[in-house]
Amino acid sequence: MSGFDPAWLALREPADHAARSRRIEGIVRAHFAGRNSLTIVDLGCGTGSNLRALASSLPPRQHWHLVDGDTVLLKEARRSLTGWADSARETEHEVALDKDGYRIRVSFECADLTMRDLHFSDIAPDLVTAAALLDLVSLEWLERLVMASARRRASLYAVLNYDGGARWRPEAPLDARIVAAFNRHQRRDKGFGPALGPIASDAFSALLAQHGYRSWQGDSPWQLGTGDRSLVAALNAGFATAAAEIEPTLADAFATWARERIDAEEVTISHKDVFGAI
Numbered sequence: 641m642s643g644f645d646p647a648w649l650a651l652r653e654p655a656d657h658a659a660r661s662r663r664i665e666g667i668v669r670a671h672f673a674g675r676n677s678l679t680i681v682d683l684g685c686g687t688g689s690n691l692r693a694l695a696s697s698l699p700p701r702q703h704w705h706l707v708d709g710d711t712v713l714l715k716e717a718r719r720s721l722t723g724w725a726d727s728a729r730e731t732e733h734e735v736a737l738d739k740d741g742y743r744i745r746v747s748f749e750c751a752d753l754t755m756r757d758l759h760f761s762d763i764a765p766d767l768v769t770a771a772a773l774l775d776l777v778s779l780e781w782l783e784r785l786v787m788a789s790a791r792r793r794a795s796l797y798a799v800l801n802y803d804g805g806a807r808w809r810p811e812a813p814l815d816a817r818i819v820a821a822f823n824r825h826q827r828r829d830k831g832f833g834p835a836l837g838p839i840a841s842d843a844f845s846a847l848l849a850q851h852g853y854r855s856w857q858g859d860s861p862w863q864l865g866t867g868d869r870s871l872v873a874a875l876n877a878g879f880a881t882a883a884a885e886i887e888p889t890l891a892d893a894f895a896t897w898a899r900e901r902i903d904a905e906e907v908t909i910s911h912k913d914v915f916g917a918i
């Protein structure tokens with residue numbers, strides 16, 4: 641288990657899909673328009689949310705290679721993608737999906753991305769993508785990914801990278817303290833070395849430029865309201881737990897904050913999407 645609960649990923653999926661930058665998605669769509677088929681690697685795929693969001697913007701025949709370190713999530717990805725499709729044919733290692741006229745072959749790989757060869761020579765992707773992953777990784781790992789992708793001339797598309805902005809309305813006295821502590825926690829090692837956290841998108845854009853890519857960046861904020869109480873409750877709890885690891889003496893105050901702030905009228909969590917083409 642990676643610590644990413646399938647229930648949490650399911651809870652956030654509608655907000656993730658609504659948040660994705662339509663402008664950047666349009667650039668991705670236009671970039672691959674005219675192609676009949678595309679091979680895509682999805683890093684840290686979780687339960688397959690990125691495929692479900694992106695497939696309809698890509699050419700009609702797709703091969704997605706889903707990579708994650710968590711076998712429970714990969715199993716759930718196979719199950720939920722099969723349910724999402726109009727029809728599915730399963731073999732031991734792959735599923736072939738038909739969805740709204742798209743033919744999507746999906747293969748699955750359980751691998752630790754800190755150890756895996758990032759060239760993906762075995763898959764030969766046209767596009768390497770990741771959702772809600774880059775804020776977890778280190779600069780050193782991200783540079784390896786960009787270098788390996790540049791060598792293969794693969795496009796890169798990373799969505800929903802948290803950028804440090806979080807706002808609850810109406811405001812409360814502890815909000816700023818929690819966000820500051822949470823953002824410090826975001827820079828801690830999440831398995832890849834010191835994490836980029838809120839600077840992930842800017843670091844990624846800089847690396848793309850250094851390695852010969854043209855790149856585009858757009859905002860993809862979660863904009864939550866009173867109808868999103870379950871997600872806000874889980875989000876608040878996550879903020880409070882991480883913040884308490886930075887400021888243990890405030891753990892009780894943060895826990896109380898998390899419960900009280902479920903009633904916020906608006907919650908905005910800022911993310912960025914970045915596409916790079918070479």
Ligand SMILES: C[S@@+](CC[C@H](N)C(=O)[O-])C[C@H]1O[C@@H](n2cnc3c(N)ncnc32)[C@H](O)[C@@H]1O
Pocket residue numbers: 642644649656683684685686687688689690707708709710713751752753754770771772773776831
């Ligand atoms: C925040 S979740 C995002 C999941 C999915 N992309 C989505 O948008 O719902 C991060 C994912 O990265 C995976 N992950 C984290 N560290 C990893 C590593 N070192 N190797 C492989 N996968 C990893 C986790 O298992 C998890 O599925």
